[in-house]
Amino acid sequence: MEAIKKHFPIFRHQKDLIYLDSAATTQTPQVVIDALTAYYTNYRANVHRGFYALATKATNAYESARDSVAHLIKAKREEIIFTSGTTMGLNSLAYSLSPRLSHRDNVVLTRLEHHANLVPWQEMAKHYGFELRFIELKKYELDLESAKKLIDANTKIVSFTLVSNVLGNITPAEELIRLVRQKAPRALAIVDAAQAIAHLPIDVKKLDCDFLVFSGHKMYGPTGSGALYGKKMLLDEHLEPFFFGGEMVRSVSYESADWMPSPHKFEAGTPNIAGAIGLGAAADFIMKLGWKKIQNHESELTAHALKKLKNEVTIIGPVRNRIGVIAFTIPGVHPHDIADILNQKKICLRAGYHCAEPLHHYLNISATARASFGIYTTKKEIDALAKGIQKIKKMFL
Numbered sequence: 001m002e003a004i005k006k007h008f009p010i011f012r013h014q015k016d017l018i019y020l021d022s023a024a025t026t027q028t029p030q031v032v033i034d035a036l037t038a039y040y041t042n043y044r045a046n047v048h049r050g051f052y053a054l055a056t057k058a059t060n061a062y063e064s065a066r067d068s069v070a071h072l073i074k075a076k077r078e079e080i081i082f083t084s085g086t087t088m089g090l091n092s093l094a095y096s097l098s099p100r101l102s103h104r105d106n107v108v109l110t111r112l113e114h115h116a117n118l119v120p121w122q123e124m125a126k127h128y129g130f131e132l133r134f135i136e137l138k139k140y141e142l143d144l145e146s147a148k149k150l151i152d153a154n155t156k157i158v159s160f161t162l163v164s165n166v167l168g169n170i171t172p173a174e175e176l177i178r179l180v181r182q183k184a185p186r187a188l189a190i191v192d193a194a195q196a197i198a199h200l201p202i203d204v205k206k207l208d209c210d211f212l213v214f215s216g217h218k219m220y221g222p223t224g225s226g227a228l229y230g231k232k233m234l235l236d237e238h239l240e241p242f243f244f245g246g247e248m249v250r251s252v253s254y255e256s257a258d259w260m261p262s263p264h265k266f267e268a269g270t271p272n273i274a275g276a277i278g279l280g281a282a283a284d285f286i287m288k289l290g291w292k293k294i295q296n297h298e299s300e301l302t303a304h305a306l307k308k309l310k311n312e313v314t315i316i317g318p319v320r321n322r323i324g325v326i327a328f329t330i331p332g333v334h335p336h337d338i339a340d341i342l343n344q345k346k347i348c349l350r351a352g353y354h355c356a357e358p359l360h361h362y363l364n365i366s367a368t369a370r371a372s373f374g375i376y377t378t379k380k381e382i383d384a385l386a387k388g389i390q391k392i393k394k395m396f397l
């Protein structure tokens with residue numbers, strides 16, 4: 001895996017950097033930087049507007065990035081809408097779908113959700129009066145029995161994360177969506193794939209989700225890029241555009257307008273062209289590495305970390321069915337102190353609520369430290385973390 005590290009220039013420039021915060025954002029491989037630079041230096045132009053060769057080149061690169069992203073999650077190209085990231089994807093869905101709901105309806109989330117898949121629904125619930133329900137956890141896993149009780153004929157949306165950004169567990173997405181189809185055939189299933197996208201192969205058809213959202217910066221792509229997948233029929237007939245302006249319209253009069261076919265009707269204004277091209281390059285990078293290599297490496301790393309850390313810290317999360325996102329506490333030491341002291345050794349990890357404050361309260365923990373891995377992480381770096389933790393314990397306890 002040292003060979004993979006060489007793809008990421010930051011590790012050449014900062015030789016002693018131990019980056020264990022990939023769940024917050026991943027590092028950028030040279031191929032993605034090259035794709036961004038090529039657009040800005042060789043063929044910058046707006047897309048879908050110009051009739052000259054430069055503009056055609058930019059449009060082709062932008063649309064070919066859509067192919068790469070579609071390929072990554074086994075979707076059709078028309079089912080991919082470029083966004084600024086997961087937060088924009090979830091807000092767009094909440095804004096667009098909620099006006100159809102009323103006080104008789106309910107939206108089902110889980111206790112695991114990141115603020116991005118909670119606060120938009122809370123805000124919409126205030127306006128439209130629907131009820132929010134939360135699937136409970138059992139030993140850190142989603143409790144499908146609780147889901148069975150909560151999802152009913154009045155459930156209109158079930159929106160949940162595929163991987164928790166705190167506990168690292170992989171949720172039983174296929175089973176949950178099957179349950180939604182049985183109990184609430186007209187409900188829409190939304191998957192937050194922010195933490196899954198760089199670590200698990202996703203097949204939207206097999207999952208049978210209606211919508212799925214993710215961010216480019218969590219999959220080795222540029223910040224401010226991302227995608228919203230929607231089933232073609234839903235994008236064509238059900239989901240209303242959420243932004244209005246240039247390039248999403250077919251014709252406009254002073255009185256009204258009608259829309260381009262999807263996905264263009266959802267991409268109003270000049271998009272993040274470089275970001276989309278970089279996102280496409282990141283999708284190609286992942287596909288070229290191959291899931292087998294990525295998953296073998298990361299599951300080995302996770303097993304190594306759990307073994308190294310289990311006697312040193314309290315791990316908050318399951319042992320199995322998880323990815324390399326490991327939240328932990330050291331009784332008697334504040335997580336901010338853990339992160340601060342490790343920073344002195346150039347070990348980067350996150351401390352706090354990780355944008356999942358209600359989950360911390362639900363689990364009765366005040367805050368956690370979190371180490372998270374990427375394809376470039378090595379066992380040596382995890383050993384350095386374990387050593388750093390031993391030092392902290394000697395200092396504080």
Ligand SMILES: Cc1ncc(COP(=O)(O)O)c(C=O)c1O
Binds near residue numbers: 114161164195215355
């Ligand atoms: C599970 C989950 N959902 C949503 C988000 C929000 O992603 P972004 O900040 O890229 O929009 C994150 C980011 O950490 C996340 O981990």
